[in-house]
Amino acid sequence: MPPAPGFATFRDMEDTIEITVNGEARDIPAPATIADLLTRIGLDTRKVAVERNLEIVPRSTYAATALAAGDRLEIVHFIGGG
Amino acid sequence: MDGIPNAAVAPPALDDDGWEVAGLRFRSRLIVGTGRYKDLEETGRAIDASGAEIVTVAVRRVNLGDPKAPMLQDYVDPKRYTYLPNTAGCFTAQDAVRTLRLAREAGGWNLVKLEVLGPPPFLYPDMRATFEALEALLKDGFQVMVYCSDDPIAAKRLEEMGAVAVMPLGAPIGSGLGIQNPVMIRAIIENAKVPVLVDAGVGTASDASQAMELGCDAVLMNSAIAHAKDPVRMARAMKAAVEAGRQAFLAGRMPRQYVADPSSPLGGLIR
Numbered sequence: 001m002p003p004a005p006g007f008a009t010f011r012d013m014e015d016t017i018e019i020t021v022n023g024e025a026r027d028i029p030a031p032a033t034i035a036d037l038l039t040r041i042g043l044d045t046r047k048v049a050v051e052r053n054l055e056i057v058p059r060s061t062y063a064a065t066a067l068a069a070g071d072r073l074e075i076v077h078f079i080g081g082g
Numbered sequence: 083m084d085g086i087p088n089a090a091v092a093p094p095a096l097d098d099d100g101w102e103v104a105g106l107r108f109r110s111r112l113i114v115g116t117g118r119y120k121d122l123e124e125t126g127r128a129i130d131a132s133g134a135e136i137v138t139v140a141v142r143r144v145n146l147g148d149p150k151a152p153m154l155q156d157y158v159d160p161k162r163y164t165y166l167p168n169t170a171g172c173f174t175a176q177d178a179v180r181t182l183r184l185a186r187e188a189g190g191w192n193l194v195k196l197e198v199l200g201p202p203p204f205l206y207p208d209m210r211a212t213f214e215a216l217e218a219l220l221k222d223g224f225q226v227m228v229y230c231s232d233d234p235i236a237a238k239r240l241e242e243m244g245a246v247a248v249m250p251l252g253a254p255i256g257s258g259l260g261i262q263n264p265v266m267i268r269a270i271i272e273n274a275k276v277p278v279l280v281d282a283g284v285g286t287a288s289d290a291s292q293a294m295e296l297g298c299d300a301v302l303m304n305s306a307i308a309h310a311k312d313p314v315r316m317a318r319a320m321k322a323a324v325e326a327g328r329q330a331f332l333a334g335r336m337p338r339q340y341v342a343d344p345s346s347p348l349g350g351l352i353r
Contacts, residue, residue, distance in 0.1 A: 048188060081139055
C-alpha cells in the first residue's frame, strides 16, 4: 500500500549526506562509516586503500571513521602497471 | 642420466648469488611490470614464465560500477611476488607522494618505485620533481627505488639522498629502442653504491643481456614482454637473457681489438 499523503516514506525519513567518491557525487544514508560505505559498494576491504580529504585512512580505523557531508574520498587498488 | 656431471652443462644460475635491495634478497634479476597485457590471465602466465620475484603495479581508482571485477591479486599472488607499487602517470611530486601513501596502505609495505615524468611524447624523468618527491617519501619512512635520467650526477644525488636503488632509463618508456646510452649507464654503475637497474627502453632479449653485461644489478621491463606477439615466450627469453648477461658480466668479456687474432695455433701446419 503506498504511503498516505502527508506521511513521509521510510526513505525520506533517513538522513542522507552527499559525499564524493572517486570523483562521483553520492548520497549515502547517515550516519555511516568508511566500513559501511565499502560494504555498500561491495568492496573487499583487504584489497583497497582509502584516502579521505587527502588523508590516508588506516584500514584498522574504517569501522570507527564516520563520514561527513562534503567528504571527498578516493578508493584505490592495485592494477597492472609498469 | 648417470655418469660424471659435466661442468659445462651445470645450471648457470648456481654461480649467481642474487642481489639485494632495501635489505631484501632476490635471486631473479628481472623485475617485470604487470601492465599492458591482453588480460589478467595472460599477465599471470607471462610473469610466471619470467621467473621474476618482484613485479611493479600501479595504483588506480576502483571502478565503483564493477566492484566485483577480477583484481590483479587474483592472478599475481602478492604472497608469491613482491609488489613494487609505482607512480606511473604522476607528473608532479605531490601526486607521486599521495599515490605511494595509498599504495603503502593498500599493500602494507614501504618498498616503492618512484617515477615523476615529464610531458609526452618522451615521458622523460622530471628530475627536479623526482628529487622533491624522494625527499618527502624518505621523511615518511619509505624505501624508494627511483626511475631517473641517464645522468650520473643526478643518479649519485639520488643515492646520497637515500634512494635504495637508482633506475636510469635505457630509452623512453615503452619505446623498445634498447639501450641507447651504454656509456652513461656504465658511468652510473661505476659510481653507485646502491643497486642500479635499467628501467625502460628494453625491446628484446639482447637489450636485457646488454644491460646486464654493462654491470646492472637487475633490469626492469614491461612492454618488451607484454607487447611481444607471444608474451609468455618472450618472458622466458628475457629470463634467459638476463641470466646470460649476468654470467657474461661475471665472466669478464675478452678485450676488444681491431685486428684478427686466430683461434687455432699457427704452429704445426702441414706444408
